[in-house]
Amino acid sequence: MAKMNLLQAVNHALQTAMEADEKVLVFGEDVGHFGGVFRATSHLQEKFGKTRCFNTPLTEQGIVGFANGLASQGHKPVAEIQFADYIYPAFDQIVNETAKARYRSGGQFECGNLTIRAPYGGGIAGGHYHSQSPESFFTHVPGIRVVIPRGPYQAKGLLLSAINSPDPVIFFEPKRLYRAAVGEVPEESYQLPLGIAEVLREGTDISLVAWGAQVEVIVKAADMAAEKGISCEVIDLQSLLPWDLETVATSVTKTGRLLINHEAPVTSGFGAEIAASIQQECFLSLEAPISRVCGLDTPFPLAHEKLYMPDHLKTFDAIVACVNY
Amino acid sequence: MQDNRQPAAPLLTHKVEPISNGLHAIPMLAMLDPQGKPYEQAELPELSQDKAIKIHHAMVFTRLLDERMIAAQRQGRVSFYLACTGEEGAIVASAAATESLDMIMSQYREQGALVWRGYTPRQFMDQLFSNHLDPNKGRQMPIHYGDKALNFMTISSPLATQIPQAAGYAYGQKLSGQAAITLCYFGEGAASEGDFHAGLNMAAVLKCPAIFLCRNNGYAISTPAEEQFVGDGIASRGIGYGIKTLRVDGNDAMAMYAATLKAREIAIAESCPILIEAMTYRLAAHSTSDDPSGYRSQKEEQIWRERDPVLRWQYYLQQCGWFDQDAHHQWQSEMKNTLLQAMKDAEIVPVAPVSSMIEDVYHTPPWHLQRQLTQLQQHLERHPDAYDLRCLGEGE
Ligand SMILES: Cc1ncc(C[n+]2csc(CCOP(=O)(O)OP(=O)(O)O)c2C)c(N)n1
Ligand SMILES: [Mg+2]
Numbered sequence: 001m002a003k004m005n006l007l008q009a010v011n012h013a014l015q016t017a018m019e020a021d022e023k024v025l026v027f028g029e030d031v032g033h034f035g036g037v038f039r040a041t042s043h044l045q046e047k048f049g050k051t052r053c054f055n056t057p058l059t060e061q062g063i064v065g066f067a068n069g070l071a072s073q074g075h076k077p078v079a080e081i082q083f084a085d086y087i088y089p090a091f092d093q094i095v096n097e098t099a100k101a102r103y104r105s106g107g108q109f110e111c112g113n114l115t116i117r118a119p120y121g122g123g124i125a126g127g128h129y130h131s132q133s134p135e136s137f138f139t140h141v142p143g144i145r146v147v148i149p150r151g152p153y154q155a156k157g158l159l160l161s162a163i164n165s166p167d168p169v170i171f172f173e174p175k176r177l178y179r180a181a182v183g184e185v186p187e188e189s190y191q192l193p194l195g196i197a198e199v200l201r202e203g204t205d206i207s208l209v210a211w212g213a214q215v216e217v218i219v220k221a222a223d224m225a226a227e228k229g230i231s232c233e234v235i236d237l238q239s240l241l242p243w244d245l246e247t248v249a250t251s252v253t254k255t256g257r258l259l260i261n262h263e264a265p266v267t268s269g270f271g272a273e274i275a276a277s278i279q280q281e282c283f284l285s286l287e288a289p290i291s292r293v294c295g296l297d298t299p300f301p302l303a304h305e306k307l308y309m310p311d312h313l314k315t316f317d318a319i320v321a322c323v324n325y
Numbered sequence: 326m327q328d329n330r331q332p333a334a335p336l337l338t339h340k341v342e343p344i345s346n347g348l349h350a351i352p353m354l355a356m357l358d359p360q361g362k363p364y365e366q367a368e369l370p371e372l373s374q375d376k377a378i379k380i381h382h383a384m385v386f387t388r389l390l391d392e393r394m395i396a397a398q399r400q401g402r403v404s405f406y407l408a409c410t411g412e413e414g415a416i417v418a419s420a421a422a423t424e425s426l427d428m429i430m431s432q433y434r435e436q437g438a439l440v441w442r443g444y445t446p447r448q449f450m451d452q453l454f455s456n457h458l459d460p461n462k463g464r465q466m467p468i469h470y471g472d473k474a475l476n477f478m479t480i481s482s483p484l485a486t487q488i489p490q491a492a493g494y495a496y497g498q499k500l501s502g503q504a505a506i507t508l509c510y511f512g513e514g515a516a517s518e519g520d521f522h523a524g525l526n527m528a529a530v531l532k533c534p535a536i537f538l539c540r541n542n543g544y545a546i547s548t549p550a551e552e553q554f555v556g557d558g559i560a561s562r563g564i565g566y567g568i569k570t571l572r573v574d575g576n577d578a579m580a581m582y583a584a585t586l587k588a589r590e591i592a593i594a595e596s597c598p599i600l601i602e603a604m605t606y607r608l609a610a611h612s613t614s615d616d617p618s619g620y621r622s623q624k625e626e627q628i629w630r631e632r633d634p635v636l637r638w639q640y641y642l643q644q645c646g647w648f649d650q651d652a653h654h655q656w657q658s659e660m661k662n663t664l665l666q667a668m669k670d671a672e673i674v675p676v677a678p679v680s681s682m683i684e685d686v687y688h689t690p691p692w693h694l695q696r697q698l699t700q701l702q703q704h705l706e707r708h709p710d711a712y713d714l715r716c717l718g719e720g721e
Contacts, residue, residue, distance in 0.1 A: 057517035296682065
């Protein structure tokens, strides 16, 4: 075990994957010699050479298209998009190519080995072009997996699973936790299962679901609720597509209440999918409407960032409202 | 031009010889040597003493603003800043060749163009401090300026998006019969984006009076230009798209001024786009979040420091007898004070009211945004002490 922050855990996962399999290649804007603008790919070029870790020209559509080609040839590309906000030029390559390569060729060709990493989310005074949480655009795309870790241990284990997954994975990293989240991380290789949620804390009155950086927020709200005698079950979804309906449904069947928290705008956010599925599965167990504490339906603000955030206070108030419904 | 529908006699070859180079090397336009002395063969454009001094002031002011704000960022007064240092010549002189009706679309490192257009120290500061006087209502990170009155399109961080937009804007200018162009700035890194290629080709095919001005400053954050492209810079691409192209010494403000003047004249007269590649150097760090010592040497920086475009212009003014050392120093210290005062004034101005959060998403806030605002306001009333914000009071 070693103490690592989330960035170091990502870096460690990449190094582990590159050591284990020479087909793993890491590339993107500024990821080579410099090690990425956040330093997630530090020293990888030094260790593995310029053919395996390199800078690309500044073109996201090029990066993902190139990665699609490499993946279909049998390599394991790990492509970095510098900020999730800049993934949109690559949208066509992801939605129409990465996701459909296997389906359209009847399984002859595929991009299953591809992993796309991108820092996402707010809390860094980044305004609307350095703070977006675009996960739900991708959860609408059959054929790709969407994975988001909440801390260093999850980052390493989930990223290694993503790289070794036979399906393409979009791996969003909560950048406001890059240096803030620190924890024990095994130095050896390990994988955490994709598609599986983790129950962080058991409770009886309400289930709280979040992913990535917002997990810390619902934990804080659960602590506040505990002081008021409300027992929260806290779930980190970890994988958004496919997601762990069973774990969430089992929890809600027990608690009778559900609150979903995400930073992305509420409308058509992934919370809507969870709410719809849970009311289908747990209708007779529900004691209150499913609550969503999310970003506003506006672009991500700058001066009003703190007001926009679905923070612990908003979450706590919603917990109380749910329990008193 | 090759047109398959009219098989006129094409140029034939009978040897399999891939063309590996362009037709000829693209020369770089230079008018002033590093000592500010005009090259013998250079045909200098007409330029009055007033305008020459104004160009100098805009360059120096841009540098003072950058120095002030980098220091302010270090002091924690602003979250972020990005400097134009080393590229003032390319930016100010090209902007100086436009008319006020011309639209400027910038990438983010072109504050010198705004200075030229008359953006005031206070206007800069209001944006940089995201206060409610910023016309963008404090919604964008520092340096993302925009000013409709000055025909300066609000900056967007996603790179190269302004390039096809400039083609469209210029096409609109042409249709509405304006003798105006769109000046579109971008970096050599941004020119790798798909939007660059789409935009240039659209502009060429649709004959849009736009000037595409690439600042080839050697780096895109840490990525050197040689890892960005292999061809002959950005200029060679203009030729590929059938666009008239100029490569210019970007640290030679006179050459930049002459090139842009000419480009504007051609764009309007012939109704066509022009590409200018300004060869320059990003002397600054990419931004205050960056430390260039990780990817380039001090020695390399020193070479370019010695090619300072602002000094070269000063030398030129001196040779013309248009430079008054004392007057300049006095002006400079006045400007420093003005900047400092503007900063002090702007940083205490509150941010926009909470109600502005749902404005400008749509023309009129729809029901769901109004509902979300009400919920937020109720939340703030329940927790009056929880949020430390300098919001302008409602109705103020
Ligand atoms: C679409 C997109 N991808 C990535 C980025 C992140 N980014 C911001 S500036 C920059 C480098 C741009 O370099 P260049 O165009 O040469 O301009 P310079 O900074 O040198 O002025 C990058 C990669 C972005 N803003 N937009
Ligand atoms: Mg550049």
